[in-house]
Amino acid sequence: MGYPGEGLEHLKTSVAFIKWQEEYYTEGLTPGTEDYEVHRAGVNRRMFTATAYPGTDLFKHPKVQRLLTENFGISFDASGHPICDDALHYYVLELDDATKVLKSPRGEPLYYGEMDLERFLEARDYVNRGETFKILDMR
DSSP, X not given: OOOTTOOHHHHHHHHHHHHHHHHHHHTTSOTTSHHHHHHHXXXXXXXXXXXXXXXXXXXXXXXXXXXXXXXXXXXBXXXXXXXXXXXXXXXXXXXXXXXXXXXXXXXXXXXXXXXXXXXXXXXXXXXXXXXXXXXXXXX
């Protein structure tokens, strides 16, 4: 979640797919039974936050590079490669968990998608609390 170009409707489509998988794999099973819970647990409801790791296509995306420069002070050469300096080093050290929202040195969330930041953080909070399907009710 949080990729460039992703809006709320795109995110809802991803969540609906997760819900469909859960329904598909538990079809015909009785809720609350061990069989049901085992099949339900086999569906991953966790969603990762778009994280731009150096060398990936996401890291090369123009919007991502602009935001990395604005938020972390990372510089890029004419070919789009990062300049290996303290800013890049700090950023790399922050890349420890793709489920979290990265924060700039000023404490501001780093987000690449198209919905407003508050809405994205609300959705991320639902995922963190294990309430991913509540995203489907967001407006």
